[in-house]
Amino acid sequence: xxxxxxxxxxxxxxxxxxxxxxxxxxxxxxxxxxxxxxxxxxxxxxxxxxxxxxxxxxxxxxxxxxxxxxxxxxxxxxxxxxxxxxxxxxxxxxxxxxxxxxxxxxxxxxxxxxxxxxxxxxxxxxxxxxxxxxxxxxxxxxxxxxxxxxxxxxxxxxxxxxxxxxxxxxxxxxxxxxxxxxxxxxxxxxxxxxxxxxxxxxxxxxxxxxxxxxxxxxxxxxxxxxxxxxxxxxxxxxxxxxxxxxxxxxxxxxxxxxxxxxxxxxxxxxxxxxxxxxxxxxxxxxxxxxxxxxxxxxxxxxxxxxxxxxxxxxxxxxxxxxxxxxxxxxxxxxx
Amino acid sequence: xxxxxxxxxxxxxxxxxxxxxxxxxxxxxxxxxxxxxxxxxxxxxxxxxxxxxxxxxxxxxxxxxxxxxxxxxxxxxxxxxxxxxxxxxxxxxxxxxxxxxxxxxxxxxxxxxxxxxxxxxxxxxxxxxxxxxxxxxxxxxxxxxxxxxxxxxxxxxxxxxxxxxxxxxxxxxxxxxxxxxxxxxxxxxxxxxxxxxxxxxxxxxxxxxxxxxxxxxxxxxxxxxxxxxxxxxxxxxxxxxxxxxxxxxxxxxxxxxxxxxxxxxxxxxxxxxxxxxxxxxxxxxxxxxxxxxxxxxxxxxxxxxxxx
Numbered sequence: 001x002x003x004x005x006x007x008x009x010x011x012x013x014x015x016x017x018x019x020x021x022x023x024x025x026x027x028x029x030x031x032x033x034x035x036x037x038x039x040x041x042x043x044x045x046x047x048x049x050x051x052x053x054x055x056x057x058x059x060x061x062x063x064x065x066x067x068x069x070x071x072x073x074x075x076x077x078x079x080x081x082x083x084x085x086x087x088x089x090x091x092x093x094x095x096x097x098x099x100x101x102x103x104x105x106x107x108x109x110x111x112x113x114x115x116x117x118x119x120x121x122x123x124x125x126x127x128x129x130x131x132x133x134x135x136x137x138x139x140x141x142x143x144x145x146x147x148x149x150x151x152x153x154x155x156x157x158x159x160x161x162x163x164x165x166x167x168x169x170x171x172x173x174x175x176x177x178x179x180x181x182x183x184x185x186x187x188x189x190x191x192x193x194x195x196x197x198x199x200x201x202x203x204x205x206x207x208x209x210x211x212x213x214x215x216x217x218x219x220x221x222x223x224x225x226x227x228x229x230x231x232x233x234x235x236x237x238x239x240x241x242x243x244x245x246x247x248x249x250x251x252x253x254x255x256x257x258x259x260x261x262x263x264x265x266x267x268x269x270x271x272x273x274x275x276x277x278x279x280x281x282x283x284x285x286x287x288x289x290x291x292x293x294x295x296x297x298x299x300x301x302x303x304x305x306x307x308x309x310x311x312x313x314x315x316x317x318x319x320x321x322x323x324x325x326x327x328x329x330x331x332x333x334x335x
Numbered sequence: 336x337x338x339x340x341x342x343x344x345x346x347x348x349x350x351x352x353x354x355x356x357x358x359x360x361x362x363x364x365x366x367x368x369x370x371x372x373x374x375x376x377x378x379x380x381x382x383x384x385x386x387x388x389x390x391x392x393x394x395x396x397x398x399x400x401x402x403x404x405x406x407x408x409x410x411x412x413x414x415x416x417x418x419x420x421x422x423x424x425x426x427x428x429x430x431x432x433x434x435x436x437x438x439x440x441x442x443x444x445x446x447x448x449x450x451x452x453x454x455x456x457x458x459x460x461x462x463x464x465x466x467x468x469x470x471x472x473x474x475x476x477x478x479x480x481x482x483x484x485x486x487x488x489x490x491x492x493x494x495x496x497x498x499x500x501x502x503x504x505x506x507x508x509x510x511x512x513x514x515x516x517x518x519x520x521x522x523x524x525x526x527x528x529x530x531x532x533x534x535x536x537x538x539x540x541x542x543x544x545x546x547x548x549x550x551x552x553x554x555x556x557x558x559x560x561x562x563x564x565x566x567x568x569x570x571x572x573x574x575x576x577x578x579x580x581x582x583x584x585x586x587x588x589x590x591x592x593x594x595x596x597x598x599x600x601x602x603x604x605x606x607x608x609x610x611x612x613x614x615x616x617x618x619x620x621x622x623x624x625x626x627x628x629x630x631x632x633x634x635x636x637x638x639x640x641x642x643x
């Protein structure tokens with residue numbers, strides 16, 4: 001509220017000036033503090049440095065992680081067992097709510113659909129492109145174009161694709177959305193793309209696939225490059241066709257990387273919120289957990305239900321956390 | 336001799352099969368399909384308002400009317416309730432700079448400690464940080480916001496006072512710093528741990544303290560890794576909506592561009608002339624960074640995902 005009042009009085013330039021002052025002083029203060037600490041610490045005795053080094057190097061990060069990640073996570077778990085205002089303990093009510101209210105069940109189903117489709121399809125396409133361009137003379141242009149959406153925000157991607165899916169209700173006016181125009185050119189009955197469930201969820205999923213494919217391609221291309229030539233050649237001498245070589249040599253050789261790509265995209269997909277919010281606002285049965293969690297916590301101000309949804313997200317990533325830790329352990333003992 | 340010939344032939348054959356024209360053709364088709372949506376947006380943004388709303392952007396090539404009015408409007412003309420986009424552009428910059436510098440500084444410190452100090456519980460801390468990488472942000476939003484708004488009071492003891500920073504950049508900076516730390520520490524640790532032990536020990540024997548060692552040897556050596564992560568974090572923060580939306584406290588004075596664009600999509604569903612130009616303004620900086628520094632970006636990506 002206070003902030004809005006300031007706006008009605010100040011012009012953009014005044015606001016920018018004020019904000020710039022804050023920005024500059026924050027950066028300067030940060031730099032000065034770090035510089036001073038080093039200046040002083042370098043002059044302390046060897047003995048003092050033995051404990052000072054922990055205080056300077058390790059403690060700030062650990063403190064932030066504890067206060068900013070660990071404490072909030074624990075608190076959210078508690079809040080998921082409490083009512084909207086976190087006053088009273090309500091047991092599993094919020095979870096019962098999540099799994100019984102039809103609207104929220106749709107949200108969970110949609111999220112499941114996202115998590116199944118996005119990682120598999122984007123990894124499959126990314127792998128195909130990585131393989132096709134592996135021995136190409138100049139793959140850089142192709143790769144850059146497919147990788148480019150990684151640099152675009154989900155919001156920007158939402159605008160781009162909403163434009164693609166634009167629907168013209170009046171048949172006498174030209175379609176300005178590419179998909180609708182192609183549809184009309186093929187003389188198919190017009191579809192209001194983002195309103196038709198379950199089609200609309202798939203159309204939103206395409207946006208995420210469009211973004212993630214480049215990531216899968218880049219990482220898998222690097223893994224394919226690492227497959228020793230000798231193995232590929234041996235398979236060739238044994239008469240393996242390119243298709244066979246792909247499935248029997250390349251895929252097994254890059255298995256670990258494939259899993260990493262799949263899990264990374266899975267985690268990103270579970271948290272997706274911007275695409276749905278930008279393109280449909282979660283309406284027309286397109287909602288997903290991350291967006292509903294936001295609505296519950298910040299629109300309905302129901303911290304109990306919002307937290308329960310967040311915890312469901314957390315539970316979904318726990319298997320990935322455990323798998324990752326085991327992989328890292330393995331890697332460390334091998335070394 | 337025979338094997339050498341065989342290998343040579345095999346290698347040549349391998350090249351031929353993999354670079355088959357059919358594969359190249361498909362790869363190019365995909366690349367073009369991938370680019371069309373963005374290209375359509377860019378073309379639309381430079382067409383006059385009337386053209387955008389009455390004809391498809393592809394008709395631009397038979398009827399090329401160029402106008403930069405959309406950019407003029409969206410960048411410099413505010414609405415009754417909203418300041419012009421250039422203010423949000425500045426906010427994006429002001430949010431991003433510290434949100435890249437702070438976490439990298441703290442992360443390189445922590446990575447140094449975890450890679451080169453010997454202490455009990457080191458592995459436990461490292462594995463915890465590693466696990467924290469994938470904890471969904473959503474899990475931390477409400478409690479963290481309450482911390483910023485009200486401080487932390489347990490019983491009657493004020494652990495963290497109410498700092499009165501809501502509605503400024505500060506909560507956004509801190510939130511991004513916290514959320515960026517786990518990945519940054521993990522990546523930089525992997526890199527710093529590869530510095531040869533002899534180098535560190537030689538410096539120690541020469542009497543370099545832990546702080547001198549850091550500023551004279553470790554930091555200069557880790558510049559490439561820092562650069563890779565910086566690009567990563569830059570794109571992440573610049574493109575973020577969730578943190579800007581929640582930790583900005585709804586104040587237009589500090590909201591980054593993504594927040595404003597998302598709002599425009601919602602409230603002016605049909606104003607494509609403003610939306611296309613606005614979206615492109617928000618994309619131009621990350622696209623420049625991306626194309627200019629793609630190599631470092633890829634390096635960071637690979638370090639993060641090929642390993643773990």
